[in-house]
Amino acid sequence: DGGITQSPKYLFRKxxxxxxxSCEQNLNHDAMYWYRQDPGQGLRLIYYSQxxxxxxxxxxxxxxxxxxxxxxxxxLTVTSAQKNPTAFYLCASRKGTGVSGxxxxxxxxxxxxxxxxxx
Amino acid sequence: xxxxxxxxxxxxxxxxxxxxxxxxxxxxxxxxxxxxRQDPGKGLTSLLLIQSSQREQTxxxxxxxxxxxxxxxxLYIAASQPGDSATYLCAVCVYSSASKIIFGSGTRxxxxx
Numbered sequence: 594d595g596g597i598t599q600s601p602k603y604l605f606r607k608x609x610x611x612x613x614x615s616c617e618q619n620l621n622h623d624a625m626y627w628y629r630q631d632p633g634q635g636l637r638l639i640y641y642s643q644x645x646x647x648x649x650x651x652x653x654x655x656x657x658x659x660x661x662x663x664x665x666x667x668x669l670t671v672t673s674a675q676k677n678p679t680a681f682y683l684c685a686s687r688k689g690t691g692v693s694g695x696x697x698x699x700x701x702x703x704x705x706x707x708x709x710x711x712x
Numbered sequence: 713x714x715x716x717x718x719x720x721x722x723x724x725x726x727x728x729x730x731x732x733x734x735x736x737x738x739x740x741x742x743x744x745x746x747x748x749r750q751d752p753g754k755g756l757t758s759l760l761l762i763q764s765s766q767r768e769q770t771x772x773x774x775x776x777x778x779x780x781x782x783x784x785x786x787l788y789i790a791a792s793q794p795g796d797s798a799t800y801l802c803a804v805c806v807y808s809s810a811s812k813i814i815f816g817s818g819t820r821x822x823x824x825x
Contacts, residue, residue: 634817635816635817635818641812683755700761701746705754705755708753
């Protein structure tokens with residue numbers, strides 16, 4: 594089955610710890626995204642990557658880091674610098690890249706999410 | 713800066729009713745607009761995508777319209793069912809970065825049996 598997987602489903606972090614959230618896709622999509630969702634709010638963009646070995650900060654990148662060493666993988670690290678990390682984290686991918694004059698007009702596909710709680 | 717607003721934040725209607733969810737955006741320079749469905753604790757599922765050159769899209773009992781000039785979109789759900797209960801989010805893909813999508817905060821819909 595093609596799709597996006599995120600692991601773990603639930604994650605607990607102690608104060609001062611770094612944790613890494615996994616996101617894998619087998620859709621052969623070029624672009625991948627990380628969003629944060631807080632209760633009663635829409636999704637806010639943390640980081641996105643349009644091609645391998647390249648990524649850009651979104652609106653709330655502080656305290657987070659990413660890597661894109663493989664097309665199918667886009668892990669997100671929540672560092673100790675993120676002061677309020679408790680949230681629901683969603684990964685998404687899209688076929689179009691939006692680079693070189695190509696407009697990314699197709700839909701994003703989302704993973705099931707990871708709920709992170711700080712103890 | 714693009715802002716996307718969805719009103720109301722929550723809506724409860726009896727089963728069988730037709731209903732309309734609203735979405736407004738502040739900048740008409742968009743590539744497309746999408747409606748998503750989110751069940752509690754789950755990811756998002758795309759329902760309909762309307763390109764900027766289109767006026768509406770239909771899928772089954774769902775119909776989405778787009779009026780770029782007024783910065784508005786509506787999602788029409790016909791003959792609502794309890795299984796339609798979920799949060800519905802609207803999102804626009806903006807010109808400032810072709811890969812960036814701005815989301816509204818969603819409308820939480822409850823269909824009463």
